[in-house]
Amino acid sequence: MNRREFLQAGAVLAAAAQPAWTQGGAGAAARWIAIAESLKPKLRETVRKPASLVRPVADHTAFLRWRMEPAGAATQLAGRTLRRGDSFILDFGGHLTGHLAFSISGEGSAVDSPVRLKFTFGEVAGDIAVPLETYAGTLSRAWLPEEIVNVDFLPQRVRLPRRYAFRYVKVEVMDTSPNFAARFADMEATALTSAGERPAALAASVPALLRRIDEVSLDTLRDCMQTVFEDGPRRDRRLWIGDLRLQALTNYVTFRNYNLVKRCLYLFAGLPREDGLVAACVYDEPKPLCGRQYIMDYSALYAATVLDYVRATRDLAAARDLWPVVRRQMEILGQFVNRDGLFVDPKDWWLFIDWNDDLDRIAPMQGVLVYCYQQALELARLAGAEREAADYPDRIRRMTAAARDAFYNPSQNLFLSGPARQASWATQAWMIHSGVASKQEGSAALKAVADMPDAVRPVTPYLYHYVVDAMLACGMKAQALELIQSYWGGMVQAGADTFWEVYNPSNPSLSPYQSVLVNSYCHAWSCTPAWFLRGRGLL
Ligand code: RAM
Numbered sequence: 001m002n003r004r005e006f007l008q009a010g011a012v013l014a015a016a017a018q019p020a021w022t023q024g025g026a027g028a029a030a031r032w033i034a035i036a037e038s039l040k041p042k043l044r045e046t047v048r049k050p051a052s053l054v055r056p057v058a059d060h061t062a063f064l065r066w067r068m069e070p071a072g073a074a075t076q077l078a079g080r081t082l083r084r085g086d087s088f089i090l091d092f093g094g095h096l097t098g099h100l101a102f103s104i105s106g107e108g109s110a111v112d113s114p115v116r117l118k119f120t121f122g123e124v125a126g127d128i129a130v131p132l133e134t135y136a137g138t139l140s141r142a143w144l145p146e147e148i149v150n151v152d153f154l155p156q157r158v159r160l161p162r163r164y165a166f167r168y169v170k171v172e173v174m175d176t177s178p179n180f181a182a183r184f185a186d187m188e189a190t191a192l193t194s195a196g197e198r199p200a201a202l203a204a205s206v207p208a209l210l211r212r213i214d215e216v217s218l219d220t221l222r223d224c225m226q227t228v229f230e231d232g233p234r235r236d237r238r239l240w241i242g243d244l245r246l247q248a249l250t251n252y253v254t255f256r257n258y259n260l261v262k263r264c265l266y267l268f269a270g271l272p273r274e275d276g277l278v279a280a281c282v283y284d285e286p287k288p289l290c291g292r293q294y295i296m297d298y299s300a301l302y303a304a305t306v307l308d309y310v311r312a313t314r315d316l317a318a319a320r321d322l323w324p325v326v327r328r329q330m331e332i333l334g335q336f337v338n339r340d341g342l343f344v345d346p347k348d349w350w351l352f353i354d355w356n357d358d359l360d361r362i363a364p365m366q367g368v369l370v371y372c373y374q375q376a377l378e379l380a381r382l383a384g385a386e387r388e389a390a391d392y393p394d395r396i397r398r399m400t401a402a403a404r405d406a407f408y409n410p411s412q413n414l415f416l417s418g419p420a421r422q423a424s425w426a427t428q429a430w431m432i433h434s435g436v437a438s439k440q441e442g443s444a445a446l447k448a449v450a451d452m453p454d455a456v457r458p459v460t461p462y463l464y465h466y467v468v469d470a471m472l473a474c475g476m477k478a479q480a481l482e483l484i485q486s487y488w489g490g491m492v493q494a495g496a497d498t499f500w501e502v503y504n505p506s507n508p509s510l511s512p513y514q515s516v517l518v519n520s521y522c523h524a525w526s527c528t529p530a531w532f533l534r535g536r537g538l539l
Helices: 003-008 028-038 072-077 125-129 208-224 241-252 256-271 294-311 316-334 362-382 392-407 425-433 439-450 461-473 477-491 529-535
Strands: 045-048 054-057 066-073 088-107 115-122 146-153 156-159 164-175 178-191 281-283 414-417
Touching: 028 256, 028 425, 045 088, 045 316, 054 072, 054 125, 054 414, 066 072, 066 088, 066 125, 066 425, 072 088, 072 178, 088 115, 088 208, 115 125, 146 156, 146 164, 156 362, 164 178, 178 208, 208 241, 208 529, 241 256, 241 294, 241 461, 241 529, 256 294, 256 316, 294 316, 294 362, 316 362, 362 392, 362 414, 392 414, 392 425, 425 439, 425 461, 425 529, 439 461, 461 477
Parallel strands: none
Antiparallel strands: 045 178, 054 066, 054 088, 088 156, 088 164, 088 178, 115 146, 115 164
16 A cells, blocks of 8 residues: 555554564674764765845746746845845755854844844745745644744854755844844855765766756755765655665765765664564664654665665675675565465555555565565675575566566556556566566567556656666666656756655646645655766766
8 A cells, every 4th residue: 555545544654563583693783783873974064155135936837836036146135234024035056955054233223122033944946935834734844944043142143053955045034123123144054965075077078958967966965965865854854765775876876975875774774673674764863763664665675775785885794794684674575475476465564666646556566576586685695695595586486477477468568557457657667677577578568658648657756766777677778868858857947956856747736745845855866867877878
């Protein structure tokens, strides 16, 4: 079931745990957390100055319905005095994750009351233009990026303690004494990241749109790289397996912070459910904690994330260390495969795959499982533990054959999922990654599904990543490049400085949480064009 059905059914976030199990022997979890903590990075700080003053303008031709219009140079601010009710909006010229600081002084006969200021931070123009009071989404409103600050004594240098993800900041003087005005100076942000040296830009001979897509991917990844690979610095700020995998891949060909990946893998290993299942997400503040949400496809993809890391680094000690964790995932998830080799939805687990609620997840989940058994088998080889995975080849064969029987429709060149025989992009992609579809079948299926107006399409860059990657696996290089240009390029053309959590070109108000005000516009899982362009020979 998808997230909505899962919550409606009142299913507990933690599906019933199995008997306790200690992966890697007693004390392993504590040792793994200690390793993870020893790799906690010190963040790099960069001072960023605002580029200009701006004002939002409603624009029905803009994808997100708002744009910013110039309203003067940022330096004009120093010459302005602001009274009760006055406000201004600064544009930092690009996205950042960090803290805002400014100096404030007073002018007037007497400073007989504090100055009360309201700050609103925006990743996109609409965040500033639409009053946050209208928020009616399903996530806590405490995520909304606003802050009221009282400054008692002037002049003063003020640094906002809370970290924000933003390009724009609106400052309103809510109140102060009537015979007094405030003056702002030295507004600046300290941007934070654990990304190291930025890789060189793509060659000037690369088409401009692709170069911009690459740049935006790098900025997205940079701003999500904090003390863990966060899913989005605006909201959640958490380490999720699905996001981590895609960030880590991109990181291997860009910032190359291998230790940050290792830290994240060990955090998951050290914070499992009682039975050894890795959580879908973990927190690292105030201390490493298990997220206590479990997503079946994410637990499976832990195997792929570990294998990617070992391939990128040849860190065989980590392969040996983490193999028991991977093995345990496959053991737990294998219980949901019946004797015929078919995945059976237990109905009390969250299956993610994508945020599209209409998606039938049975065939994609089968594909994820087959793919992850293959990844786990390869990891077992590298860890010198192939004997412990002795039954995997047979499982993979059985599950592949069962998938072909259950899902393949040769007359339509398509793989269809569930009782309604649903055609979706997700199903074709995962049938390809798992090898259930041959190269020829896969490319025919991807072409067929693209020509079906009613086929269920992805709504997130996360699933589009797996579609582009599936195209490459079937030798469809030109189509892969085209999709990157139209999908990620579509966000660039809509003004994205960093790539978004959800993007459905035909629905600008799509939000998994029923309000775009809480959508994240710098989202980890959308950074992979840089990986495709730099690491997959797409250019
Ligand atoms: C979103 C998170 C994260 C993702 C989960 C499934 O809420 O932001 O990106 O991994 O959903």
